[in-house]
Amino acid sequence: MSKTIVILGASYAGLLVAHKLLKHTLPVVKDFKVVLVSPSTHIYGNLASVRAIIPGQFSDEKLWMEIAPGFKNYPSGAYSFILGKASAVDPSSKSVTITQNDGQEVQQNYDILVVATGSRVADGMPWKNEGSYEHGKETLHGMQKRVQSAKSIVIGGAGPTGVETAGELGFEYGKVKDITLITSGDHVLVGGLPAAHAASVEKQLEKMGVKIIKSTRVTSSSTTSDGHTDLGLSNGTTLTTDVYLPTVGVIPNTEFMPSNLLNDKGELIMDNYLRVKNTDSIWAAGDVIDLQRSQVMLTEAQGKALAKNLDLYLKGKDLVWYKTDGPPTLAVTMGRSKATGISGSMKIPGLVLWWFKGRKMGTDMLPKYVTGAGM
Template identity: 55%
Template structure:
């Protein structure tokens, strides 16, 4: 009887694992095995470049979106794509409940289940993550933001994590003094948690790009009307701006997962092998897990490690430990010519981060990810 591996989520981690299984592992296992990929969107969105894509004319849609079913078609009967969203997980019966865009509910059995459903933004209209409503909704939201950026004279970016800093820098680089761009953070420094030298470098570069920075101020509320947004700040001030871009907070896409498998924030708890704690035959990787921060570099590392462990386990061998306790790593682009980052407590050279990330924000990797040619 054929075995079924179900992968929930088809973004960076999900597609990496799917292609590695289909191109390599399935050729070595003794039993007939198929891979079922379930995703609420038909197209992979290279959202790492969203901070630059909001600037009109910078990145065309064809460099940001690529068809997932087309990439899986090469595997014929070994791969099956389901356009839908997981709504329930029955562990005793090893079944996932899936709702399709038409509203149809269907049950998908599995022998091995892989959770790579990632996270979404608190503000569903933000372009920073793929919409749970699918490819068209994601593309429409991006186009809307592009038009709003084009028409805005005053823009506030809320939050000074990597996304907020990169967004403000892209806007400053493109528009300079032509638009009034302000970055607001409740923190004492930008990029909370990084070495002070990294934060200071980022702030200095933003100022060179004519971006105003307000620290230790929280945006307590926002009210949009008549093409304006009124922001209320924790210091009692109010700001009336043309466009407000919040970059604060993400929510794990884990509502369908039983509570006992998640931590208090909703992230799936995994062991040192990336196996979901308290389960058999369920694994997880990427932003949905509790083991590392939701960053692309960790998502890549976890996907590689889990692919290796699945290959081992499906071939009757023992998995190996995934080391998640290495020095913290972060790369932050600062417009189209500068960047900063950290490796542990060391500040990385601007040129290195720009070359690795800032030049293109990785869009050249999209075709290889979706087609599997990268693996």
């Protein structure tokens, strides 16, 4: 009897798994159908969002690509798309409740469920797009207008997103706008780069006109009557700015999953076969899982491993253990001409990172995810 594989999420992990199953597994196994569920008709190149908030850097066509054309060549009946979001999952009946974008609810049964719904950020920032294609564009365009007209901008959080945002704004506006980066650590990129390496990042940002406030948190944010933002800081002071860009508080999109399958961060509790623990038919990859930190490079590795194990599972073969002990790797851009990073204890040359990441900020990867080319 034909199996139904429901994939929740159509970004990096979800599209990768869908294409690999349809391209490589279906010709052999034949008796399954892929149902892809997403609230957006397009994949969003969110890696580029830190640069895209500056008007004129990327066209909408570079940042978003339509999903449907990439699946047109698969056999009829092997694939379908539902425009909506999962609102509940019942593992006992193997069913998903999906709230479609038009507000209607549908029930979708599954034999295999893949959760690849990614994560979202607080305060409506454009670092992610959890809604429709139209909503994502509206959010980004609104931010571009605010950034362009602002005289002062504060970035809250100095992880990779915060540092890259500060670098892009400093590169473009450092001489004409007041740009401030606030970090709770004693240096930027705490947990990602050693202090000595981070110091060189700070010097580069400061050369571009970015002011860095260390060992300080933003504790409150409120909009004033004239449209500015008052920020309460942990050092007891208040900072007023035209635009506040928080870059902390990533939330896994898993609220529709049973709570007994989640840890206290809202992440799915996984085994090393990329299967959700205490289930026999739910699998996952990307920002929703507890095995590794959120990073596109790791999401791609997980998606490939998951697709391989689903292929083996459908063929009745032994699964392969997914290894999570590789060297920590971090790559950050600092504007449109600089980049730095490490792999394990080795510093990666900035020119290499600029070439592979800094030039196009991942927008060149979107076609392969949409079409499955090379997967």
